[in-house]
Amino acid sequence: MPEEKGWKDMPRGGMILEPGNARKYETGSWRTLKPVMDPNKCIHCMFCWIYCPESAIIVKDKKMSGFDLEHCKGCGICAKECPKEAIEMLIEEK
Amino acid sequence: MPKIIAQTGDDAVAEAMRQINPDVVVAYPITPQTEIVQYFSEFVAQGKVKTEFNCVESEHSAMSACIGASAAGGRVMTATSSQGLAYMWEVVYIAASYRLPIVMPVVNRALSGPINIHCDHSDTMGARDSGWIQIFSENVQESYDNTIQAVRIAEHKGVLLPVMVTLDGFIISHAMERFEMLDDEIVQRFIGEYKSEHSLLNTGHPVTYGPLQLFDYYMEQKRQQHEVMKFVPGVVLEVAKDFEKVSKRKYGLFEEYKMDDADFGIVVLGSTAGTAKTVVDKLRDDGLRVGLLKVRLFRPFPAAEIANSLSHLKAVAVLDRSDTFGGLGGPLFEEVCASLFNYQFPEGLRIPVVNYIYGLGGRDINLDHIKKVYADLSEIVQTGKIKELVQYLGVRE
Numbered sequence: 001m002p003e004e005k006g007w008k009d010m011p012r013g014g015m016i017l018e019p020g021n022a023r024k025y026e027t028g029s030w031r032t033l034k035p036v037m038d039p040n041k042c043i044h045c046m047f048c049w050i051y052c053p054e055s056a057i058i059v060k061d062k063k064m065s066g067f068d069l070e071h072c073k074g075c076g077i078c079a080k081e082c083p084k085e086a087i088e089m090l091i092e093e094k
Numbered sequence: 095m096p097k098i099i100a101q102t103g104d105d106a107v108a109e110a111m112r113q114i115n116p117d118v119v120v121a122y123p124i125t126p127q128t129e130i131v132q133y134f135s136e137f138v139a140q141g142k143v144k145t146e147f148n149c150v151e152s153e154h155s156a157m158s159a160c161i162g163a164s165a166a167g168g169r170v171m172t173a174t175s176s177q178g179l180a181y182m183w184e185v186v187y188i189a190a191s192y193r194l195p196i197v198m199p200v201v202n203r204a205l206s207g208p209i210n211i212h213c214d215h216s217d218t219m220g221a222r223d224s225g226w227i228q229i230f231s232e233n234v235q236e237s238y239d240n241t242i243q244a245v246r247i248a249e250h251k252g253v254l255l256p257v258m259v260t261l262d263g264f265i266i267s268h269a270m271e272r273f274e275m276l277d278d279e280i281v282q283r284f285i286g287e288y289k290s291e292h293s294l295l296n297t298g299h300p301v302t303y304g305p306l307q308l309f310d311y312y313m314e315q316k317r318q319q320h321e322v323m324k325f326v327p328g329v330v331l332e333v334a335k336d337f338e339k340v341s342k343r344k345y346g347l348f349e350e351y352k353m354d355d356a357d358f359g360i361v362v363l364g365s366t367a368g369t370a371k372t373v374v375d376k377l378r379d380d381g382l383r384v385g386l387l388k389v390r391l392f393r394p395f396p397a398a399e400i401a402n403s404l405s406h407l408k409a410v411a412v413l414d415r416s417d418t419f420g421g422l423g424g425p426l427f428e429e430v431c432a433s434l435f436n437y438q439f440p441e442g443l444r445i446p447v448v449n450y451i452y453g454l455g456g457r458d459i460n461l462d463h464i465k466k467v468y469a470d471l472s473e474i475v476q477t478g479k480i481k482e483l484v485q486y487l488g489v490r491e
C-alpha cells in the first residue's frame with residue numbers, strides 16, 4: 001500500500017490525478033483460494049480472460065498462460081466459467 | 095451604460111444567466127423557479143447564448159448532468175426550488191465534495207408537507223451543511239448581482255465550490271421591481287473565461303473524479319471541505335470590491351443598516367430585510383436607536399464578523415423563515431447564538447438574543463410584526479428579562 005496522505009497533501013476533492021494507478025493496488029492480498037490451470041485441459045478459448053474482474057489472466061502469444069497473482073483476488077469466476085474445467089481453486093498457502 | 099428596467103426576480107436572474115452565457119445549463123422546472131429556465135430557454139431558442147441547454151426528467155438528473163458537465167470542464171448552471179432541491183439531494187452533496195463550481199439560483203419555497211408553493215427558507219436551510227456556498231438576496235437587484243458575482247466566487251482558484259444564490263419565492267421571483275442591468279460586455283469581462291484545471295475531456299491527462307474513499311481517506315476529504323470554506327469570505331469580499339467598480343453597488347458578507355449607534359437590532363435574511371428597514375426608519379423617527387443586520391453570506395457563516403457587529407447591542411432578535419423542530423430555535427438563530435457565544439465578546443457580557451419564526455409557507459410578514467419585535471427588544475432592555483426565547487410571528491393561536 002502506498003503511504004496515506006494527509007488532507008493538506010491530498011488532491012482537491014480527492015481527485016486521482018495519476019492515470020492507471022489502480023495497478024498499484026494489490027488485490028492479490030485478499031486471496032484465500034488460488035487458481036491453478038491445467039495446461040493439458042486448456043483450449044485457450046479466453047473465457048477466463050473475458051470474465052476475470054481483475055484482468056489477472058496473463059495471455060502470451062494468444063495463449064492463456066497463467067495468472068497475475070499480485071492482482072488475482074481468488075474469486076473463482078475463471079474456474080466457474082472455464083468450459084473445460086481446466087482451472088482449479090486451491091487453498092492459498094501463505 | 096447600465097439599463098434601468100422593471101423586471102421580476104426570475105426575469106432578472108435569467109438575464110444574468112444570458113449575460114454569463116454558461117457552457118451548459120441543465121434544469122427541470124418547478125414553481126416558482128420555472129420562469130428562470132423558461133426565459134433562459136427563449137434566449138437559447140433566439141440564439142442569444144451559446145449554451146448547451148438540456149431539459150431532463152428530474153432535478154436529480156439535472157444536478158447529475160451538471161456535475162458531469164462541470165467535471166468535463168464547462169461553466170455550468172441550473173436553478174431550482176423546494177422539492178426540486180430536495181429531490182437532487184444526494185447529488186447536491188456530491189457537487190460540493192467534487193469541488194465543482196456550479197452556480198445554482200434557488201428560488202426559496204417551503205418544503206412539503208403540507209404541500210405549499212410559497213416562500214420560506216426551509217429548502218436551502220436543509221442544504222446548509224451540503225458544502226455549498228449560500229448567498230441570500232433581498233430584492234431583484236441583489237438576485238441579479240449575486241448571480242453574476244457567484245460565478246467569480248465559485249470559480250476562484252482558491253475556492254472551486256458550488257454556489258447557491260437564493261431569492262425569496264414570489265416575493266422576489268414574481269414581483270416586478272426597478273433594477274439596473276449591466277452591459278453584456280461588462281458582465282463578460284467581469285466573470286472572465288473559465289478554464290478548468292482538470293477536465294474529464296482532457297484525454298492527454300486523464301483524471302478520476304469521485305473515487306471511493308472509505309475509512310482511509312473520507313475524513314481527510316471532509317477536513318479539506320471544512321478548510322476551503324475559510325477562504326470563501328475573503329474571496330466574496332474581493333469579488334464584491336471588483337463588482338462595485340463596474341456597478342457602483344456595494345456588497346459585503348452582510349449589510350449593517352443603522353447599526354453604528356443602535357441599542358438593539360434584528361438579524362434577518364432575504365426580502366424581509368427590506369420590510370424591516372422601513373420599520374427601522376420609522377422607529378428612528380420616533381427617537382428609538384434601532385438597527386438591522388442582513389446576512390448575505392449564510393454559508394460559510396461569517397461568525398466572528400457578525401458577532402463583532404452585534405457586540406455593542408443591548409438585545410438582539412433573530413428572524414427565521416424556517417424552523418428546526420426540536421432545535422434551540424430557527425437555523426439563523428442558532429448560528430447567531432453560537433457566534434455571539436464564541437467570538438469577540440467583552441468579558442462577562444451577555445447579550446440577550448431572542449428568536450422569531452415567521453413567514454412559513456409564504457405567510458405575510460408586515461410592518462406591525464416587525465414593530466412588535468422591536469417593542470419586545472425594548473422591553474428586554476428595560477427589564478433585563480426574556481419572556482419567551484422563541485416566538486412565532488403571525489400565527490393564529
Ligand code: SF4
Binds near residue numbers: 046
Ligand atoms: S477458460 Fe479455461 S479453457 Fe478457456 S482459456 Fe481459460 S483456462 Fe483455458
Ligand code: SF4
Binds near residue numbers: 075
Ligand atoms: S480467481 Fe478471480 S481474480 Fe483470480 S484470475 Fe480467476 S477470475 Fe481473475
